[in-house]
Amino acid sequence: MNCPCCSGKSYDECCKPFHLGQRHAPTAETLMRSRFSAFAIPNGDYLMETTLPTKRKLHNKEDLQEWGEINQWTKLEIVRAPSANEVEFRAFYIGEKGNPQLHHELSLFQKLNDRWYYVSGEFLD
Numbered sequence: 001m002n003c004p005c006c007s008g009k010s011y012d013e014c015c016k017p018f019h020l021g022q023r024h025a026p027t028a029e030t031l032m033r034s035r036f037s038a039f040a041i042p043n044g045d046y047l048m049e050t051t052l053p054t055k056r057k058l059h060n061k062e063d064l065q066e067w068g069e070i071n072q073w074t075k076l077e078i079v080r081a082p083s084a085n086e087v088e089f090r091a092f093y094i095g096e097k098g099n100p101q102l103h104h105e106l107s108l109f110q111k112l113n114d115r116w117y118y119v120s121g122e123f124l125d
């Protein structure tokens with residue numbers, strides 16, 4: 001299958017090794033892509049594991065899993081990466097009631113012990 005992150009690669013050659021823990025995402029952007037794919041799959045464990053440990057208490061694995069499940073994740077667009085630890089993206093999805101939705105966010109990432117983690121996001125219009 002094509003990778004849900006819209007890289008044009010197959011899932012096996014793109015985000016799957018990250019989801020299975022075989023490899024760690026080498027950049028903030030690849031981590032961001034793999035987290036989008038993890039909503040599409042969905043894989044709540046991965047979303048939790050890739051959140052900065054000190055920020056995990058702000059999230060709930062079941063909620064992440066459910067958010068992935070109830071929406072249909074159609075497209076990811078990377079808008080820009082203003083620095084090595086920031087990625088602006090647009091995530092397109094079809095909501096529960098069949099309505100198209102757009103999530104536009106500037107995400108902040110942090111590298112810790114050679115692994116990238118999601119820190120937080122600023123929602124944009």
Ligand SMILES: [Zn+2]
Pocket residue numbers: 003004005006007011014015016033034037
């Ligand atoms: Zn991918």
